[in-house]
Structures are given as C-alpha cells and as structure tokens.
Amino acid sequence: MMLHLTTCADDLDIAVNLLRAGKLVALPTETVYGLAADATSAGAVRAIFHAKGRPADHPLIVHIAAAEQLPVWADQVPEAAWRLASAFWPGPLTLVLPVAPAVSPLLTGGQATIALRVPAHPVFQAVLRRFGRGLAAPSANPFGRISPTTAAHVQRHLAGRIAAVVDGGPCPVGIESTIVDLSGDQPRILRPGAITIGDLARYLTRVEASAMAAPRVPGTLASHYAPRTPCYRIPPDLPEAPFAGQRLGLLATRPVNWPVAKFWPMSANPEDYARVLYSTLHQADASDCDVLLIALPPDEPAWTAVHDRIRRATRSLLMEAGRVGH
Structure with missing residues (x-):
C-alpha cells in the first residue's frame, strides 16, 4: 500500500523516516515529481531501478540541499559550476561534473561523471534538510513513460511499487530540468529545459547545445516521456x-x-x-x-x-x- 502524505510537518517526518529505512518516496519538485531514495544506500538506489524498470546503465540525478555540498559528490568542481549554482540554484538546472571517488557507480551508470541539482520546491527542500544527505530522484514514473506532475499521476502508475507519495500539488514548471555538462573543456547543454541557452550564456563565456560524445544523462533517449496510446x-x-x-x-x-x-x-x-x-x-x-x-x-x-x-x-x-x- 502506498501512503498518500500531505505537506504538514508530521507527514514530512514520516517521509524522512521511510527514506532513512531505505524506502522509496515520491516528492514534488518544481519540474516533475521525483522518486526519491537515499543516495548513499546501495539497496535504496537499486530499488529505484526496480520500481521504474529503469536500465542499470542509465544514471540518476542526485538532489542536494545547497551548492556547498557539491564537493561531497563531485571531484574538482570548476569555477563555472559555482557561477551557475549561484545564479540558478535552487532551481531547474542539473550540472554534470566529474564524480568524486567515493560515490557509488550505481548513481552514475558506471561513468566518470555525476548529475547534481538543488531543487527549488519547498517540500523537497524541507525533506532534504531533515534527511541530511543527498537523495537520488529520477522522475516518479515507469521508465520511458510520461513524467508525473501531480501526486495522482504517481499513484496511478507506481501504486504497490513504492512506500509513499507526498502531495505538493501540481509542479509549477512541468518539464524536467535543463542539464549542462561541465565535465569537459566546453560547457554543453545535454537536455533543454526552463533555463535556456540564453540564460546560461550570461554566466558562461561559451555554451553549446550538443550531446556529441557526451555522458549518458537522464531523459535523453530518442523515445522517452511517451504515452501508451500511439x-x-x-x-x-x-x-x-x-x-x-x-x-x-x-x-x-x-x-x-x-x-x-x-x-x-x-x-x-x-x-x-x-x-x-x-x-x-x-x-x-x-x-x-x-x-x-x-x-x-x-x-x-x-x-x-x-x-x-x-x-x-x-x-x-x-x-x-x-x-x-x-
């Protein structure tokens, strides 16, 4: 049975306790609902892949409470990352950076990079602060299907697979975050989103919209976000x-x-x-x-x-x- 939790303090405490027990909890972000799990627990991370039917080589985004936590997850954080974090975090921007040595390859799909984001939604922020660690959180839907922007969407497609959903209402942005790769010589947009190339260009000397020879990142398969109806x-x-x-x-x-x-x-x-x-x-x-x-x-x-x-x-x-x- 999947719990339907509200945003009251007691229900957020229930959500945090479930996460500490290695359970999966769907949480609202400003983009779409994310399927959150303790990013430091191998068992919890594996449960995400099982619940979604997600390929093991498809990396996850780790959500953190503040930019100051970047060095915990990323190795040699470039100055450009701090600039973008200062401008757009909390917000719908994911940064791809060289991964820190201690981070589990389960989160990265076995790659040398990790995807990181500071979400702006107050519910997700409240859970992160209470939880005290990073949360892996891909979209809370079966892999490849339409992303959820309400708690009802999560219930319809993941009931019986996860412990709970926290109902924070409709997501205000409605599509997934912009992903920017800063792991190489040239910043590249790997997935477009609400933060545009024009927005990013104000803080980067150069940025490309190209995924050639780029790390694998969420939501960039040729077929994705698809309804079951043709x-x-x-x-x-x-x-x-x-x-x-x-x-x-x-x-x-x-x-x-x-x-x-x-x-x-x-x-x-x-x-x-x-x-x-x-x-x-x-x-x-x-x-x-x-x-x-x-x-x-x-x-x-x-x-x-x-x-x-x-x-x-x-x-x-x-x-x-x-x-x-x-």
Missing part, C-alpha cells in the same frame, strides 16, 4: 485528417479544419504550454482515443524544451506515411 507529431497546418476511421485526440494551440474525437487546447505561451504538457498527455492517454496527435508549436528558441519533449514522446507522422488515410 502518439504522433504533426505539422500545425496539416490539411487532412490522418488515420482514417480512428478516434483521434489532438493537442494543439488552435483547432484544425478536420474532425477529431477530442481536442485539448494548448497555450500559445511556451512556459504555460510546458507547465501542462505532461498533465494533458496523461489525460489524453486515459481517454478512449485510438491515436493521439500533437500539432507542433512554433519552431523558435523559446520552444526548444517543449519541442524536445514532444519529439521524444511521439513518432513522426512522416515516418508513418504508409498508414495515413485520406
């Missing part, structure tokens, strides 16, 4: 309905000129769109639609993170041309 990305101006005879569900910033069974209107503002993307996909996946379609938003820098999540959650309609009806 889901396709389409041009916003597609003139005719694809998949003739199917019940179509559509996520788009404006209606189309062909019939759909269900339409979920999306915001024309990229931050608002990102905030509700996963929650809308959860609704659509639970509907009676046979196929889900996402009309692509504008191809502009402000939409980079949204495009990344859509691309990983969907298949291209053009790749399925043989199945398209007119």
